[in-house]
Every structure is written in structure tokens, then in C-alpha cells.
Amino acid sequence: MKQKTRILALLLALLMTVALVGCAQEQTEEPAPTPEAGQDAEQGTEQDAEQGTEAMDVDVVIVGAGMSGLMAAYEFETAHPDVTYVVLEKLGYVTGSLPATGGIIAGINSQYHEDAGIAPATTSDFADLFEITSKTEVNRELIDNVYAHSDVVLNNLIEWGAPFITTPEAASVYSDKVYGLRTENRGSTFATFLQNKVEEDGLNILMQTTATELIVQDGAVKGVKAESKDKNYEITADYVLLATGGFGSNAEMIAEYCPAYTDAMVSSNAGATGDAITMTEQFGTKVVGEGVMGAPMSTDGNALVTSMFLVNGKGERFISEAEPKYVIQSEVVYNQDATAYYIVDANYSDQEQIQQKVEAGVLTPYDSLEEMAEDLGMDSATLIATVEAYNAAIDAGTDPEFGLPVAKATKIETAPFYADKMWHRFFGTIPGVEINNDCQVLNGEGAPVPGLYASGEATAGNAFTYQYPGAGIGISYAANSGRLAAENIANALQK
Numbered sequence: 001m002k003q004k005t006r007i008l009a010l011l012l013a014l015l016m017t018v019a020l021v022g023c024a025q026e027q028t029e030e031p032a033p034t035p036e037a038g039q040d041a042e043q044g045t046e047q048d049a050e051q052g053t054e055a056m057d058v059d060v061v062i063v064g065a066g067m068s069g070l071m072a073a074y075e076f077e078t079a080h081p082d083v084t085y086v087v088l089e090k091l092g093y094v095t096g097s098l099p100a101t102g103g104i105i106a107g108i109n110s111q112y113h114e115d116a117g118i119a120p121a122t123t124s125d126f127a128d129l130f131e132i133t134s135k136t137e138v139n140r141e142l143i144d145n146v147y148a149h150s151d152v153v154l155n156n157l158i159e160w161g162a163p164f165i166t167t168p169e170a171a172s173v174y175s176d177k178v179y180g181l182r183t184e185n186r187g188s189t190f191a192t193f194l195q196n197k198v199e200e201d202g203l204n205i206l207m208q209t210t211a212t213e214l215i216v217q218d219g220a221v222k223g224v225k226a227e228s229k230d231k232n233y234e235i236t237a238d239y240v241l242l243a244t245g246g247f248g249s250n251a252e253m254i255a256e257y258c259p260a261y262t263d264a265m266v267s268s269n270a271g272a273t274g275d276a277i278t279m280t281e282q283f284g285t286k287v288v289g290e291g292v293m294g295a296p297m298s299t300d301g302n303a304l305v306t307s308m309f310l311v312n313g314k315g316e317r318f319i320s321e322a323e324p325k326y327v328i329q330s331e332v333v334y335n336q337d338a339t340a341y342y343i344v345d346a347n348y349s350d351q352e353q354i355q356q357k358v359e360a361g362v363l364t365p366y367d368s369l370e371e372m373a374e375d376l377g378m379d380s381a382t383l384i385a386t387v388e389a390y391n392a393a394i395d396a397g398t399d400p401e402f403g404l405p406v407a408k409a410t411k412i413e414t415a416p417f418y419a420d421k422m423w424h425r426f427f428g429t430i431p432g433v434e435i436n437n438d439c440q441v442l443n444g445e446g447a448p449v450p451g452l453y454a455s456g457e458a459t460a461g462n463a464f465t466y467q468y469p470g471a472g473i474g475i476s477y478a479a480n481s482g483r484l485a486a487e488n489i490a491n492a493l494q495k
């Protein structure tokens with residue numbers, strides 16, 4: 001029997017959850033007391049008082065207690081109870097990015113999908129969706145493996161009492177197969193539920209404990225060294241799973257792996273510093289994939305005006321305004337010199353929003369399109385021609401150039417005119433350490449590093465690239481890849 005550690009920082013975790021929502025950047029690591037570790041004789045724990053280093057021995061060290069690390073731990077708990085493990089979490093709360101999310105986890109074939117009469121889907125439906133948004137072929141075998149038991153992951157969450165709204169919602173306009181389950185009141189509710197569950201179940205977690213380096217012997221990973229406020233750990237293990245999340249809180253890595261987004265608004269969690277990338281550099285592990293998960297905001301960090309008329313920095317339309325915002329963002333960043341404006345006129349439905357944005361200095365009222373073009377550095381003839389063509393498309397009832405369903409659009413014709421500039425924003429990063437289809441980390445030559453697995457956002461670029469594939473995919477990829485990695489580790493341990 002494994003000895004379980006109670007997480008003593010629940011109250012603190014809930015406070016952190018509240019603090020995280022809305023502005024993960026502002027988080028600070030929690031100065032609360034580190035919970036007692038769940039060491040016992042079976043795990044070979046031994047304290048070296050002089051060094052302040054505690055030795056521990058387990059089958060598996062999971063680094064990171066986000067969705068991915070937690071679902072890996074639950075795979076051991078539920079399906080492979082003989083596996084001894086410890087989860088290390090550097091922050092003062094578990095669930096990583098989850099509290100700040102929309103709280104939707106994509107999936108197929110759960111009880112709620114069935115109840116809602118949604119047709120059974122397959123793992124290929126995930127791959128089809130990822131292929132559309134990635135704009136390139138994707139690794140279907142990895143995606144099949146990751147999502148092979150996504151119904152089990154969702155059904156477990158349902159059975160455990162996750163506060164999901166029972167009606168699934170489509171993950172993307174590009175798929176009529178993949179649906180997600182959303183929690184009431186977004187991610188904070190989802191995270192609170194999971195934090196409570198983890199505490200009740202007494203998962204073996206060392207809070208506020210940072211894995212600092214891998215223990216490597218003869219090229220094989222044999223554990224990790226870790227640090228908390230009070231002591232150091234040397235944890236030997238047959239396997240290490242890196243579930244450390246992305247690198248949104250690491251400006252240097254953003255500059256290196258997502259250079260198009262260096263000026264973007266970042267909403268990653270404070271622990272997302274790319275530690276999987278740093279820890280695997282020694283093996284020459286490649287970082288694969290590009291881009292970010294995210295959708296744009298207005299320049300003050302608030303929502304953009306809800307306009308169906310979008311132009312680039314030259315005053316030209318370039319995409320159907322009905323495309324998902326995360327698709328529009330990557331089109332702007334990669335192909336439109338990173339500049340775009342949503343334009344509205346005096347007939348815009350939410351005049352209160354306009355007034356607030358004018359008072360905040362985000363919007364300027366323009367008496368004419370010429371004045372707007374001059375102020376924004378556009379050629380006024382181009383902007384006026386674009387507006388005329390747009391209005392004509394609405395009159396004609398069709399937009400042959402970009403396919404906007406114009407029934408939803410209103411003409412731009414009455415001063416004052418306003419232009420809300422898009423500010424690129426991301427909440428997750430895509431480039432991640434290269435893994436094989438079993439979630440084993442690969443070295444620079446494409447061979448598995450013995451003893452080392454990775455999952456979650458730290459590996460997202462292996463499954464999709466370029467942009468966010470749809471609502472709930474970040475959470476579902478983290479959960480399902482964590483579960484897969486744990487299953488493969490348990491099989492390797494023959495436990």
C-alpha cells in the first residue's frame with residue numbers, strides 16, 4: 001500500500017485560484033508552509049540533516065501538478081495502484097493553468113455525449129481537426145494513442161462529480177464530431193473541484209517543491225533533484241514524467257520559440273517556465289511545433305468590440321470575420337504584419353462599451369473614414385474602397401471574396417467611426433519537447449531517453465502546431481497525454 005500525503009494547503013490553493021483568474025501574470029509563488037511529504041519506509045525516505053537533503057525512492061516522479069500531471073497520478077491511483085509515485089509542484093496550488101481557463105475539456109463518447117445524442121466519434125476526428133488548424137499533416141498515431149481513452153477520462157471526471165454542464169458543446173467550427181464538457185462558472189469551478197478531489201484522495205504531492213535537475217546515470221534518467229523552501233530532495237525513480245506545462249512565463253523562450261508573439265499579452269500560469277525544455281537540453285532533445293494557443297484582446301487587455309468588419313494595417317479585408325478569433329489572430333500575426341483593426345460606426349449596438357473605451361483612450365471617434373485612415377497610417381482611398389465593397393456585399397447578401405455570412409453583418413456608414421486595434425494574446429504555448437508515440441522523450445537522434453517521459457502542454461507541438469485547435473483542446477490534450485504516459489510507464493514497470 002502506498003502511503004498518501006495529505007495536501008495541507010487547500011485553503012491557500014483556493015485563494016491562489018481566485019488570484020490566478022484574469023491575470024495569471026500577476027501571480028506570485030505562494031509563501032505558505034510546505035505540506036508534509038508522504039515519505040515512508042517503503043519509499044526509502046531518509047533525511048540527511050547536515051545537507052538538508054532528503055532521499056526518497058519511488059517508481060515514478062511526476063513533475064508538475066497541472067491537469068496532465070494530476071491525470072497521470074490518477075491513472076496510477078485507479079488502474080495501477082502498485083505503482084509508487086510522487087508529484088512535485090513548484091507553486092502553492094495544484095491544477096496549473098486550469099483555474100484561469102474557460103473550463104471546457106474536449107472529448108468524445110462520454111456519458112453526456114451519449115445522453116445528448118451526439119454521434120459516436122473516433123480518435124481520427126481529433127486528428128482531422130488538428131490537421132485543419134495546424135495547416136500541415138499531423139502525427140495521427142500519437143493523437144490516436146493520446147485520445148484512445150478520452151471517454152474514460154471524461155466519464156471518470158463525471159463519476160467523481162465534476163460540475164460539468166450536461167450538454168456538450170462543439171469544440172470548433174471545423175469539426176462536427178469533437179465536443180467538450182464545460183464546467184459551470186468556467187475554469188475556477190473545475191479547478192476547485194479537482195483541488196478538493198486531490199485533497200480528499202490524498203494524492204502523494206510535494207507542494208512548493210521545484211524539480212531542478214534530472215538524475216542521469218549512463219545516459220538513463222534515474223530520478224530528480226528538487227528544492228523546497230525548507231529542504232532539498234534527491235528522489236530516485238525508475239521513471240520521470242515531465243508534465244511541466246508550457247513556457248509562457250519565460251520571456252527568453254518566447255523570443256526563441258515564438259518570436260512572432262514577443263509583444264503579445266501573456267496569460268500563462270507563473271509555473272510555465274519551460275522546465276521540460278531546460279531539463280532535456282542535455283540530451284539534445286528537439287523542440288517541435290510552433291505558435292501559441294490564444295485569441296486576441298483589445299490594446300487595454302479587455303474584450304475587443306464585437307464587430308464583423310476587420311481590416312489589416314493597409315485598410316484591406318483579409319479573412320472572413322466569422323472565423324474563430326484564434327484563427328484570425330494567427331492569420332494577422334503571420335500574414336498581415338501583425339496589425340489589424342475591428343471597425344464599428346455610430347450604429348454599433350453596445351454604445352456603453354464604446355464610451356468606456358473612448359474614456360480609456362482605447363478608441364478615438366473619427367468624423368470620417370479619411371480621418372481614421374490618416375490617423376492609423378492607412379491609404380484613405382484603400383480603406384474607403386474596402387468599406388464600400390463590404391457594404392455592397394451586405395446589400396447583395398453575399399461576400400464572395402471571404403465568405404462572411406453577411407446576414408450577421410451591419411454596414412459601416414455613419415460617423416463617428418471607431419477602430420479597435422487587436423492585441424495578440426496567448427494563454428498557452430505550442431512548441432514542446434519531442435516525444436514518440438508512447439510519450440517517451442527523444443534525444444537529438446530520435447531515440448528514447450531511457451527513463452524519461454513527457455506529457456501535456458510541454459509536448460503540445462507533437463500533436464498540433466501553428467494555432468489553438470479549438471475550445472477545450474489544451475485541457476484535453478494535457479489530461480489525455482498525462483494518462484497515456486502513466487499507462488505506458490505502468491506497463492514498462494509491469495505493475
Ligand SMILES: Cc1cc2nc3c(=O)[nH]c(=O)nc-3n(C[C@H](O)[C@H](O)[C@H](O)COP(=O)(O)OP(=O)(O)OC[C@H]3O[C@@H](n4cnc5c(N)ncnc54)[C@H](O)[C@@H]3O)c2cc1C
Binds near residue numbers: 209244268270293456
Ligand atoms: C488563461 C488561460 C486560459 C486557458 N483557456 C483554455 C481553455 O479555455 N481551454 C483549453 O483547453 N485550454 C485552455 N488553456 C490552456 C490549458 O489550460 C493548458 O494547456 C493545460 O491546462 C496545460 O496543462 P498542463 O498540466 O500540461 O500544464 P500546466 O497547467 O501549466 O501545469 C504544469 C504544472 O507544472 C508545474 N511545474 C513546472 N515546472 C516545474 C518544476 N520544475 N517543478 C515542479 N513543478 C513544476 C507548474 O507550476 C504547473 O503547475 C488556458 C490556459 C490559460 C493560462
